[in-house]
Amino acid sequence: MPSADNLAVISAAGSRKTQYIVDRVLASSSRRVLVTTYTNENLRQITERLSIGSGVLPAQVTVMGWFKFLMSQCARPYQSYVLGEAGVIRGLNFIGSKPQYAAKKNPRRYYLDSHDAVYRDAVSAIAVEANRLSQGKVIRRLSRIYDHIYIDEVQDMAGYDLDLLDALLDSPVGITMVGDPRQATYVTNNARKNTNFKGNRISSWLQQRRDRCFIQERTESYRCNQAICDFADGLYPELPRTTSMNNETTGHDGVFDIRPEQVRSYVEQYSPIILRHQKTSDTQGLAAMNIGVSKGSTFDRVLIFPTKPMIHYYHNRDPEKAGDLAKLYVAVTRAKYSATFVIP
Amino acid sequence: MLAKIVIQNYRTFRRFELDFDPDLNILVGDNDAGKSTLIEAIGLALTNRIRGRLFAQELSPYMFHKDVAAEYVAAIQAGRTPPPPEIIIDLFFDSKAELAGLYGTNNLLKVDAPGIRVRAGFNPDYRDEYEAFIARPTDVRLVPTEYYRVDWLDFSSNGITARSVPATASLIDASNIQLQSGVDYYLSGIISSHLDPRERVELSRAYRSLRENFADDESIVEINEKLRGAPRDVSDRQLTLNIDVSQKASWETNIVPHLDDLPFQFVGKGEQSTLKILLALNKNVDDAHTILVEEPENHLSFPNLGKLVNKISTKCVGKQVFIATHSSYVLNKLGLEKLVLLSVNGGFRLDILPVDTRDYFRKLSGYDTLRLVLARRSILVEGPSDELVIQRAYLDRHGCLPIENGIDVINVRGLSFKRFLDVAVLLKQNHVTVVTDNDGQDAADVRARYSAYLAHGNVSVCVGEGKDYRTLEPQLLKVNDIETLNKVLGVSYGSPEELLDYMIDNKTTCALAVFDSPLPINMPEYIQDAIG
Numbered sequence: 001m002p003s004a005d006n007l008a009v010i011s012a013a014g015s016r017k018t019q020y021i022v023d024r025v026l027a028s029s030s031r032r033v034l035v036t037t038y039t040n041e042n043l044r045q046i047t048e049r050l051s052i053g054s055g056v057l058p059a060q061v062t063v064m065g066w067f068k069f070l071m072s073q074c075a076r077p078y079q080s081y082v083l084g085e086a087g088v089i090r091g092l093n094f095i096g097s098k099p100q101y102a103a104k105k106n107p108r109r110y111y112l113d114s115h116d117a118v119y120r121d122a123v124s125a126i127a128v129e130a131n132r133l134s135q136g137k138v139i140r141r142l143s144r145i146y147d148h149i150y151i152d153e154v155q156d157m158a159g160y161d162l163d164l165l166d167a168l169l170d171s172p173v174g175i176t177m178v179g180d181p182r183q184a185t186y187v188t189n190n191a192r193k194n195t196n197f198k199g200n201r202i203s204s205w206l207q208q209r210r211d212r213c214f215i216q217e218r219t220e221s222y223r224c225n226q227a228i229c230d231f232a233d234g235l236y237p238e239l240p241r242t243t244s245m246n247n248e249t250t251g252h253d254g255v256f257d258i259r260p261e262q263v264r265s266y267v268e269q270y271s272p273i274i275l276r277h278q279k280t281s282d283t284q285g286l287a288a289m290n291i292g293v294s295k296g297s298t299f300d301r302v303l304i305f306p307t308k309p310m311i312h313y314y315h316n317r318d319p320e321k322a323g324d325l326a327k328l329y330v331a332v333t334r335a336k337y338s339a340t341f342v343i344p
Numbered sequence: 345m346l347a348k349i350v351i352q353n354y355r356t357f358r359r360f361e362l363d364f365d366p367d368l369n370i371l372v373g374d375n376d377a378g379k380s381t382l383i384e385a386i387g388l389a390l391t392n393r394i395r396g397r398l399f400a401q402e403l404s405p406y407m408f409h410k411d412v413a414a415e416y417v418a419a420i421q422a423g424r425t426p427p428p429p430e431i432i433i434d435l436f437f438d439s440k441a442e443l444a445g446l447y448g449t450n451n452l453l454k455v456d457a458p459g460i461r462v463r464a465g466f467n468p469d470y471r472d473e474y475e476a477f478i479a480r481p482t483d484v485r486l487v488p489t490e491y492y493r494v495d496w497l498d499f500s501s502n503g504i505t506a507r508s509v510p511a512t513a514s515l516i517d518a519s520n521i522q523l524q525s526g527v528d529y530y531l532s533g534i535i536s537s538h539l540d541p542r543e544r545v546e547l548s549r550a551y552r553s554l555r556e557n558f559a560d561d562e563s564i565v566e567i568n569e570k571l572r573g574a575p576r577d578v579s580d581r582q583l584t585l586n587i588d589v590s591q592k593a594s595w596e597t598n599i600v601p602h603l604d605d606l607p608f609q610f611v612g613k614g615e616q617s618t619l620k621i622l623l624a625l626n627k628n629v630d631d632a633h634t635i636l637v638e639e640p641e642n643h644l645s646f647p648n649l650g651k652l653v654n655k656i657s658t659k660c661v662g663k664q665v666f667i668a669t670h671s672s673y674v675l676n677k678l679g680l681e682k683l684v685l686l687s688v689n690g691g692f693r694l695d696i697l698p699v700d701t702r703d704y705f706r707k708l709s710g711y712d713t714l715r716l717v718l719a720r721r722s723i724l725v726e727g728p729s730d731e732l733v734i735q736r737a738y739l740d741r742h743g744c745l746p747i748e749n750g751i752d753v754i755n756v757r758g759l760s761f762k763r764f765l766d767v768a769v770l771l772k773q774n775h776v777t778v779v780t781d782n783d784g785q786d787a788a789d790v791r792a793r794y795s796a797y798l799a800h801g802n803v804s805v806c807v808g809e810g811k812d813y814r815t816l817e818p819q820l821l822k823v824n825d826i827e828t829l830n831k832v833l834g835v836s837y838g839s840p841e842e843l844l845d846y847m848i849d850n851k852t853t854c855a856l857a858v859f860d861s862p863l864p865i866n867m868p869e870y871i872q873d874a875i876g
Binding site: 116 | 447495497
């Protein structure tokens with residue numbers, strides 16, 4: 001029976017969704033709670049905030065990375081239903097991926113590498129299969145351990161992850177999923193299952209389940225000013241508009257561009273955090289952060305070394321030609337006051 | 345509480361399965377049936393340690409079941425590549441809500457239950473080295489444990505720590521008291537676990553300040569002053585005396601418990617083992633606490649054993665106790681229904697014994713019930729004279745005493761045959777023969793009294809035929825002529841009646857004479873049947 005506590009929060013950047021989870025967890029101290037998310041950075045932040053900086057979590061609260069959760073609580077306990085033998089899985093193969101043409105009838109070769117480590121894109125598949133073949137033992141075990149499971153960054157879930165979430169939505173465990181469909185910069189696995197729902201399609205996946213899960217939209221940004229919100233919203237015209245709750249003015253507020261030769265003096269004047277697309281991007285030798293890594297962080301100002309499609313969007317505001325929408329969205333929405341592009 | 349154990353390839357156990365009683369399990373069995381191994385295995389799964397050391401460090405090829413090891417080596421030498429054998433010990437817990445995280449099917453039975461396991465298996469990281477090793481089959485003589493790893497897991501197949509095991513264990517092996525200096529590891533373990541963390545810290549702190557004070561003592565300062573000036577023949581460094589303040593010199597090595605002001609190691613061995621057992625029993629724990637006791641009867645006099653057994657039965661409430669014993673006294677006192685008769689595949693219980701039979705043995709705790717339990721074949725007789733005559737009859741027929749063939753002749757007082765048979769019918773692999781007088785009734789009627797037991801197939805009853813031959817003595821007279829018996833007994837009665845009166849008045853003397861006589865004696869038919 002689905003829990004009446006199931007909730008999906010679709011939120012905009014800077015809407016304090018992680019803080020929302022932290023507040024909810026701390027408010028329900030009597031319940032056994034699991035908080036899980038995909039990125040290590042987010043995991044670290046959640047642990048820090050839940051423990052109020054002490055590193056020691058309240059009793060009853062467990063914080064676990066999504067893959068650790070999948071491995072230890074979902075795949076391992078009932079692996080014998082999928083793999084035939086007990087205690088076969090030795091570890092996780094995070095680099096390799098499932099051989100494309102392996103036959104499913106030899107599950108050990110299909111899901112595991114030659115050292116019996118599970119391919120990363122097979123972990124949730126084992127979990128879902130084990131649950132199916134054992135008539136629901138995986139979910140039953142979870143519902144004995146946890147009263148409520150919070151999943152942050154739900155937009156990163158894909159493939160069999162979504163099938164597992166589906167099963168959890170039907171269980172007595174309360175599920176709270178929080179995510180921003182615009183920020184799907186990672187995908188937990190590349191399995192071909194549920195490809196329709198990768199990335200920003202998470203909102204339609206959730207909409208289809210609104211009978212089992214209450215959907216709440218958080219469209220206030222406590223971080224970015226309205227100009228930044230509008231620039232970012234333009235990337236996703238089908239999603240609701242974001243209202244800025246940040247009315248501070250500093251004299252340099254909004255979205256700007258500078259030429260490469262102005263970078264030095266601009267950095268000196270405003271001390272922005274420098275964001276780049278990837279490690280190989282040229283940032284004039286200045287220390288920079290990858291956009292993907294910056295997710296979840298708040299900065300006063302950012303200076304972005306953009307890709308060609310990003311530049312195109314800057315000039316034309318045409319999301320069709322903006323390339324990786326999520327990366328661009330994440331990059332600009334890190335800033336409270338100003339997001340500036342270096343444009344040759 | 346521990347609900348069940350399943351063991352694979354560990355020492356005597358190739359495949360072993362046993363359900364536990366939640367309170368008390370008295371482990372009984374022949375030597376080599378695996379009593380100590382079972383105790384060791386329970387401790388191993390609960391602590392990942394064996395004799396105080398990590399299993400991974402202690403793992404050796406000799407811990408594998410010898411047939412399993414031999415088959416593996418033979419297969420390698422025959423050029424095949426069998427998987428290296430694994431030692432697995434699975435401990436199942438009772439279902440409880442707090443144990444939800446220990447649930448899974450990663451156990452030898454593949455059932456969904458909460459539990460923990462230790463597994464010593466091949467470490468795939470050594471695959472290349474292992475393949476090189478088996479490439480020369482003639483060099484493979486033992487299980488190559490150097491390529492193994494030990495995993496300590498719960499049934500969800502996730503690693504566990506001592507903290508996450510929901511039960512604690514105290515192993516008490518009274519026969520194996522190793523005292524060099526200070527407290528041995530059993531005792532230090534028991535003492536440490538008896539103290540709460542604050543008290544433990546206080547103890548360490550007090551010990552450290554004791555060491556520090558030593559150096560500040562006036563006389564020591566003076567002595568050290570003197571030593572500092574000592575001739576420097578060997579070294580230029582200064583020589584002083586002090587107490588070892590390094591980490592390894594902790595209180596356990598130097599502080600000794602005293603009993604009535606006598607240092608622990610000077611107390612008798614019996615007192616030492618009693619003390620250890622009592623410390624373990626008195627422990628207050630929230631977690632399920634398991635107490636493993638090896639042969640408590642060692643080093644204890646009979647009255648002290650009695651005291652200890654009483655303590656065990658009153659103090660073990662709420663704790664799960666395992667006792668390996670050779671003592672019928674321990675067994676009868678603590679209750680036959682708690683007996684687990686071990687074999688290398690599993691255990692057998694007497695828990696369905698009728699209540700009045702349990703009480704009977706508990707009251708008459710001197711009875712050697714273990715003999716009946718352990719003997720493959722036993723002959724129950726009604727008195728010492730029957731016992732002697734049966735021994736003689738057996739010797740004549742087989743050329744040796746029955747006990748040399750593993751047949752135990754047990755003298756059962758009065759009419760308690762049925763109590764013993766209540767036990768015997770549960771032990772299917774044991775054959776029990778009752779030898780009884782007809783006491784003036786038809787043999788068929790006497791046999792009919794035992795019909796319920798005879799139906800089990802492992803009980804037979806031999807009764808003297810003929811109402812007029814009530815007991816052993818007239819039965820002997822029936823099959824031997826008066827001259828022979830006169831000679832055997834060293835008497836010279838003229839009539840059978842006189843001889844019979846003498847025999848009945850001197851039962852034991854006559855039986856001894858029969859047992860010792862060099863002359864051939866005919867034995868009554870029912871005695872012959874019993875020893876056939």
